[in-house]
Amino acid sequence: MTDTRPDDTGRFGDFGGIYAPETLVPALAELEAAFTEAWSDPAFVGEYHDLLRHYVGRPTSLHLAERLSGELGVQVLLKREDLAHTGAHKINNALGQGLLARRMGKPRVIAETGAGQHGVATATAAARLGLDCVVYMGRVDMERQALNVYRMRLLGAEVVGVESGAATLKDAVSAAFRDWVATVEDSHYIIGSVVGPHPFPWIVRELQKVIGEEALAQLGGDLPDMVVACVGGGSNSIGIFHPFVETDVELVGVEAAGHGIESGEHGASISAGSPGILHGSMTYMLQDDDGQVVEAHSISAGLDYPGVGPEHAHLAATGRARYESITDEEALEGVKLLSMTEGIIPALESAHAIAWVAKEREALAGKTVLVNLSGRGDKDVTQISEMGLI
Amino acid sequence: MGAEALSELFDRTRTEGRLAFLPYLTAGLPNPQVSADLFAAMEAADGFEVGIPYSDPLMDGPVIQEAGRRALEAGTDFETGLRVVSEVKERTGKPVVVMTYVNVVQSRGVEQFAAEISSAGADGLIMADIPLEEALPLKAAVESAGLGMVLFAAPTTDDERLDRITSENPAFIYGVNDLGVTGERDEESGRGVTLAERIRSRTQVPLVMGVGISRPEQVAALKGIADGVIVGSAVVRRVLEAPDVDAAASALTTYTTEIATAL
Numbered sequence: 001m002t003d004t005r006p007d008d009t010g011r012f013g014d015f016g017g018i019y020a021p022e023t024l025v026p027a028l029a030e031l032e033a034a035f036t037e038a039w040s041d042p043a044f045v046g047e048y049h050d051l052l053r054h055y056v057g058r059p060t061s062l063h064l065a066e067r068l069s070g071e072l073g074v075q076v077l078l079k080r081e082d083l084a085h086t087g088a089h090k091i092n093n094a095l096g097q098g099l100l101a102r103r104m105g106k107p108r109v110i111a112e113t114g115a116g117q118h119g120v121a122t123a124t125a126a127a128r129l130g131l132d133c134v135v136y137m138g139r140v141d142m143e144r145q146a147l148n149v150y151r152m153r154l155l156g157a158e159v160v161g162v163e164s165g166a167a168t169l170k171d172a173v174s175a176a177f178r179d180w181v182a183t184v185e186d187s188h189y190i191i192g193s194v195v196g197p198h199p200f201p202w203i204v205r206e207l208q209k210v211i212g213e214e215a216l217a218q219l220g221g222d223l224p225d226m227v228v229a230c231v232g233g234g235s236n237s238i239g240i241f242h243p244f245v246e247t248d249v250e251l252v253g254v255e256a257a258g259h260g261i262e263s264g265e266h267g268a269s270i271s272a273g274s275p276g277i278l279h280g281s282m283t284y285m286l287q288d289d290d291g292q293v294v295e296a297h298s299i300s301a302g303l304d305y306p307g308v309g310p311e312h313a314h315l316a317a318t319g320r321a322r323y324e325s326i327t328d329e330e331a332l333e334g335v336k337l338l339s340m341t342e343g344i345i346p347a348l349e350s351a352h353a354i355a356w357v358a359k360e361r362e363a364l365a366g367k368t369v370l371v372n373l374s375g376r377g378d379k380d381v382t383q384i385s386e387m388g389l390i
Numbered sequence: 391m392g393a394e395a396l397s398e399l400f401d402r403t404r405t406e407g408r409l410a411f412l413p414y415l416t417a418g419l420p421n422p423q424v425s426a427d428l429f430a431a432m433e434a435a436d437g438f439e440v441g442i443p444y445s446d447p448l449m450d451g452p453v454i455q456e457a458g459r460r461a462l463e464a465g466t467d468f469e470t471g472l473r474v475v476s477e478v479k480e481r482t483g484k485p486v487v488v489m490t491y492v493n494v495v496q497s498r499g500v501e502q503f504a505a506e507i508s509s510a511g512a513d514g515l516i517m518a519d520i521p522l523e524e525a526l527p528l529k530a531a532v533e534s535a536g537l538g539m540v541l542f543a544a545p546t547t548d549d550e551r552l553d554r555i556t557s558e559n560p561a562f563i564y565g566v567n568d569l570g571v572t573g574e575r576d577e578e579s580g581r582g583v584t585l586a587e588r589i590r591s592r593t594q595v596p597l598v599m600g601v602g603i604s605r606p607e608q609v610a611a612l613k614g615i616a617d618g619v620i621v622g623s624a625v626v627r628r629v630l631e632a633p634d635v636d637a638a639a640s641a642l643t644t645y646t647t648e649i650a651t652a653l
Contacts, residue, residue: 009523017524019492021449022542023566025521026551164455170446177448182570184546277493278446280519290468291497292445 004245006311010198011282013317015310020197020280024177027184032199034104039206044099051095052210055128056085058092060211062218062370067341068354072361075368077224078344079215079240081375088347088375089211089236090121094190096207098125101188108132108187112176114141114169114232115302115349116148117375118192123157125190133157136175138167141301148379166295169232169305173279193233194309197280201309208239215370216243226250226364229372230352231323232267232303234312236374245320253312254356256298257325265297269308270316270323278307284316299328300348300380326352330359332389335377347375348384393538395485395513396561399436400596400617409609409653410618412598413625413646414439414489416457417474418466424635425466426477431639432625434650437485438478439516439620442471444491449518449601451573453623456630468494472510479511487514487540492524500528504535514538514561522555529558540564543589545581556593563595565616568602573623575602578611586615606652613653621649 010016018028038044052058060083065076081089094111101109109131113119119135126133135152139161142149152159165171173195180189194201194208212227227244229237231253241251258266266272269284278285278293286294286306296306315321326334331348334355339345346354353371357364377384403410413435418425429438443458443466450458466474471488479486488507495503495517507515515532517525525541532539538561543552545566555563567582568575582599589597599612600620609619628645632638 019520019524021519021544021566022521023544023546023569025523025544026546026548164459165445174446174448178451178571181449184569277496277519279448287493287497289497291493291495292462293493 006202012311012314015282015313016198017282018197019277023181035203048096056091059214060084062215065342071341074361074364077370078373082373086121086124088117090118093204093207094121094125097190098129102129106188109190110134110176110179111190112136112172116145120148120151122190123152123155127155135159136162136172138162138172140167144301193235194238195233204235205238208235209242211239212243223249224368224370226369228252228353230254230349232305234309236372240372251321253323254352255325256303257327258297267296267298267303268325271325281310283307283310283313302349326355330355345377347377348380350374392513392536393561396538399485410436412437412439412620414622415625416441416443416461417471418461419457419629421464422466422470425474429478430481431642432646434646439487439489440475442490444494449571451571453627454572457626475512476510485513488512489516492517492520500531504532508535508537516540545585556595562598565597565599566601567599572601574604578608583611590615609652
């Protein structure tokens, strides 16, 4: 396998870098050195994998979605990240970075959250590892995801509501960075996705690639034609794509088309954005002619983000992966479809991937498609029921 | 004009044995039409940091965030920001440094951005969210437009890195006076003086301290160490709190005069 670590400027091709205030740069360098060292230390890696096995319940299963496959005429395999402890893939990263924070002697961790899944995962890791935890969450998201707010508090985390901007994920990320600029000496920022200044996109990718590596092993050499995953910041998708990048398997990331790309209200940073600098990285983002960030929209809080991880930007620019999009309405149909055919209620985020396969079923007829089912939908049930889906 | 205006300013204040005072204010506040009036009201200033508002100001605390939000809502786009820069320059004749975030610069292309702010009358450029490594590729373009490039040093910056920053000979070093984002502090941490002394012991490149400075005694503590101070949130807050433009202007005149007594 070729070296897939970013270059010495922290870039994947043209994307990434360290666009952060000077105050944070020494901490980012310290973080890179600490993770590099930890990641080659069998004791650290062993503890991480031990937690994943016994605490998270990995490996998560990979199986054929039999009735869904029959319905669509497409062989659909599901990687069941929804079965991981706390209900989504986010725990892989939160535990890994929590262990790293402890190793670096930082007793306090900060996180941002959109749907609440990363916040819950970080609060969980902090409780398990004995760390103080503060989670920033947009006010709008706190309303959409009240259950997760309560879960975080129950786990001992302090949840801070963010009122600025659209009061969603982007604003929570900014608030978390602002906290970190002030507390960098004793705090570690557990960023929730493959975004942010280097080394975050690389660290989070390393901690999420377990998804793809497990899947590859579970497939036993029988590669699918395609791997499909939803993309907000892009951590579940990078996690499952990673070991497949060097194969011939087609990689498809599904972004949020919200009310439709043409409406301008969406979260499709790659499909409908342009290169720019957001939250520390050069990447694709939603912006106006003056470089002001444009608010994203998605029914799913986890995809409601105007940027995307720089490694995805690189995969898109080089043509190795392609990025499609699914509207709010289509995603809701995806929730219904998987629930009724498989008895699995997917997270609204993951439903974007399901919905895309369903939408493209004619083009995909007879093919085998591996879908990363990144999270379970319990958190979305109140929101969905209020919309009168059934 | 340009970078020279800044070096002349620091030469002068060094000769006079005092600090240069560079207050920050967001362009377009409370609206683009009267924005330059508020800069002109700060008569005791030696120059100005004019903020071009950005939607996601990572280095700014609640006061400057709110200012940026209001300025953007009042219709302050890039063109408006340029007009404010040129009005401030025309009315005061003092050095003007543009402060913004890197995406605002990158979205126009650094060459074009630098050329446009330079012809509007700016003398220097500060980008709050880039460290040395990402600043260097932009520095040549900024300097070719005749502007001074400002580089940051923070309390967390080690000596080896400080030497790399000073060896780039920026128009001035923006010394970050405290950890955290912009905003007034109830207590002075002392980190700023420590950093300023550390920088001064290594270089004679002009050093201007900012972030968390709002009181005369904080300014006085930097005298004889730094070359200047930036005061932002305390200025901006007075504008946000003022009932009208006249009240804002008069509050700024009073406040900046008070700061000037400590220079």
